[in-house]
Amino acid sequence: MGSPADLLDIDSELSDAELATREKVREFVDRRIRPNIARWFADAHFPRELVPEFGELGLLGMHLDGYGCAGRSAVEYGLAVQELEAGDSGIRTFVSVQGSLAMSAIHKHGSEEQKQRWLPRMATGEAVGCFGLTEPGAGSDPASMTTRARFEPGSESGDSGGEWVLDGAKRWIGMASFADIAIIWAKVAEPQEGGGERDRVRGFIVPTSALGFTAVPIEPKLSMRASVQCDITLDGVRVPADALLPEHPGLAGPFACLDEARYGIVWGTVGAARDAFEAALSYAKEREQFGTPIAGFQLTQAKLVDMALEITKAQLMALRLGRLKDAGRLEGHMISAGKLNNARIAITICREARTVLGGNGITLDHSPMRHASNLESVRTYEGTDEVHTLVLGRHITGLAAFR
Template sequence: MTDAVRTSSPADLLDVDGDLTSDERDLRDRVREFADRRIRPHIARWFADAEFPREIVPELGELGVLGMHLDGYGCPGRSAVEYGLACQELEAGDSGIRTFVSVQGSLVMSAIHKHGSAAQKEEWLPRLARGEAIGCFGLTEPDAGSDPASMTTRARLDGGEWVIDGAKRWIGLASVADVAVIWAKVSDDDAAASSAARAGGAADSPARPGRERVRGFLVPTSTPGFAATPIEPKLSMRASIQCDVVLDGVRVPDDAILPEHPGLAGPFACLDEARYGIVWGSVGAARDAFEAALGYAGERVQFGVPVASHQLTQEKLVNMALEVSKGQLLALRIGRLKDAGRLEAHMISAGKLNNARMAIEVCRTARTVLGGNGITLDHSPLRHANNLESVRTYEGTDEVHTLILGRHLTGIQAFR
């Protein structure tokens, strides 16, 4: 690695770089320089020590990558492709750092931006964009992962306040967050009463008395009854934080509820934003692993010649470069569709399924080129592969995205 910013990769067999605008390349290069300067020199220690580097959070805010695809309230308002390129470069450094940016921007900030009130947006979005506050997104539960409709966390109205009880699991950043977006089931009766109270009128009769729907709440993590415990030890995403969260009689004001989009459509819209970032981020991890293998193969001498001179090694390098190039094309296509307002949910599933699956295979193959040295933290491929075990699982497993695509192709719902 040189001190100069690398503008293209040897894995770019099809000159995808040439299809980027000058603004997109400038943004990509600026984030790449940040990753080279602030992530790469330290990531082996952070990973080994299971340390999330909180000190870089304000720097990421200054870099403009927190909620960068959102408009207003101090958010950068960049394009989908620019956001994707930023995710790609950050994950080339480490999935844990890209995951922080996704949780903060694609999940927490998107939830507030899409579903929050003007007051909620004004209170939280500028601080989150600057990295002055950290957020977490509480959807997954110990017994409700791929099936969030089975969540058991509930919120009820009591004396003009919401009382939330339940448990969440695998909640990124919860132990260091300032605010949590908590998704809970709410009865239509309570939701109608809350809406009426905030509007200053009488409660409307719910369409279906006794029905429950999922709603989001903004819960400051200092609220009594909120407890977050990091999940340890982990073999993956060690430079990130994932937690168990307990909500025991957590009381928040009536206006803590996100007023828009009741139902699972609320969190699902945020998950699609995070899945989009993974489409790009996984390409970054794969590209970094390929480049590590290519560089090592050119320097490592066995049987009197560089390892790269052997046919079997060249086959591995070619196959990896082809897969990274295809993944890059897929990410760019999805990004252009998103910017054009033509992106559909099944397309995000196609990108997430393909690129996460591709990336983990590239990283595993790259490790074989490094031989035994590849199992150390001196080299990135196995660290990336370990992280990608989580990336491949969260925001929808391979199985979930396969069934989404199967439903699109056949018109038949096969989840149940």
Template sequence: MTDSPLDLIGFDSLLTDEERATRDRVRAFVDSDLRPNIARWYDEGVFPREIIQPMGALGLLGMHLQGYGCAGRSAVEYGLAAAELEAGDSGLRTFVSVQGSLAMTAIHTFGSEEQKTEWLPRMARGEAIGCFGLTEPEAGSDPASMRTFARRDGDDWVITGSKRWIGLASIADIAVIWANTDAGIRGFLVPTGTPGFTATPIAQKLSMRASIQCDIVLDEVRVPASAQLPGAEGLRGPFTCLNQARYGIVWGVMGAALDSYRAALAYVQQREVFGKPVAAYQLTQQKLVDMALEIDKGFLLALQLGRLKDAGQLQPHQISVGKLNNARVAIDIAREARAMLGGNGVTLEHSPLRHANNLESVRTYEGTDEVHTLILGNAITGIPAFR
């Protein structure tokens, strides 16, 4: 009996020595620093800021980016790291995604040399935190309808509007804010200490409790012309960052599924009912097999997308294949694993229900099932059905 369903198909043989080494380093960090504490952090509803700089030292922040103190790792290595982090907790993987895939990617891809030099090295070390302000109370799946507006006032920009569900905003040092202008959607770097900028954590969440999501209010926030991201015009800017984050989710959710599977497998092997382990019953074994097969297929899909990404061939609709399939599969596995734990599965002693609750958020953000279905429908038929 192996300890990983990936061994059913020899998944590790598809990875290079360097890729396995990266995965194992992140796994060791999760096991030593995150796993022993996550139930408490989740229960108390706190994000552990003490893990930020150790993550930076491990090269996890902006790890896919080149230069400016970033690790410059491959897409596959980034994906493997995301899976290991989310096996710990979706909220902790989300921190790495918001910092690296969203905020740092926006600066790295669309920023000026001065902006990159000022922010990226500190963000890679975890000494500065970024957030990504796109979603609004009335503009989630349709960011083109955002109401936040930036107007010119002399040499400055003045930004007014609101954002919602913005990860890390209350602890961030710099906010990437997307706003409409007279020339269309543009991106701006807004220091969070700027007058008129307010970030308020969203309370009473049933999901992502070891993570921070906020409401942002921008009340006549004045920034200089140099705050604009010079390379970002229209929705191509935020969508480039979103696709990077969505790619990480393809891997990350399978980490949550695998951790849920392992928890259920360990439990049914030691739990006895009617005189023998629960694992000895046919219905239990069928559930374990079905879960293992879906995990294997999900990781194979993630790896294929990673190889395409490293080759510069990954298309946006292919990311939707991975996000839609793997998020949907992962939440089903987490729920099934919880059921196999019986009543004990509703406590934080076991991970599956925590993962299932978190995956409700992950399945929703960076594109709902419906949005990714429509993206794929458009790819298949050539007919956009968004409206």
């Protein structure tokens, strides 16, 4: 039986394979995440023991082809992260950082040797990656990053191919304190035709064990507590010449990865909203006031109806984007529309669901307020409401309002 929030029988639009993927991940969430998430959230603990289990389920880089990745469809990936986020946004974030950001960067922009070396190990969870783009002073405007990389040629004897030296800082980098590698984006001065140099953003695979690399978890946090976000310092970090991601230089490189993560958020936020709605509905049927379950009161029913309508619309948007992505027709402004709408309605639904629970809703016995807290982060990362609004404004008017 589908969720009461599925007012239009959207489940009937899903194939048997898609439904099977959803049920497999839903069972995992019910068994491994729901019984523990309140404690993990309260203790600000990310359960690293889940990482190899994600690998066994084929969740890490599941939408990528080859190199030990599952190669599943965009819709199947969306359904999987939706179920993970119904458990908790912080848990889903690990899968997004690993697969849609770090692995995607290597898959899209790496050399064949880099892909062969890292992707199979990352797909199983043996190796963990993070994605260093955001900086203390460069969030919504990554073009203003100050992290730099310079190349130092090797010796004339030919026994060294040279090294890249990285200096700078990154902030809000998920999993950096226990990752094995970091995808670091930095500006490089490159020669221009006709003389002179220009800065261009390039990506590097940086072992977190490298001298001068430091990652410190950001604490305390009021959101995403069952996840880890870090400050990174790069102080003369040296990596070999082949650490450079050779393909697609410029900001188009990280942006292509961000689009993958944003696509996952379109689905994931629906999972958080649905879980909060179902918690409120279940509570409303059992909680009695004035001699009747509060689900029987008009104002409560109005809240539940509004939540179900928005979840149904958000699910349709996610499915539409998934079908477009599988057909190779998904465009950037479409992802912005999905991220903006679904993150915005999800946090509203979770807050409203908390009101149905009354005072009990502020405890970790119930999920809505935890989801709402997490969604403050989800609504902010991978593009704020304001940035996605301006992306859509540019698409509609043809005029860029960023500067």
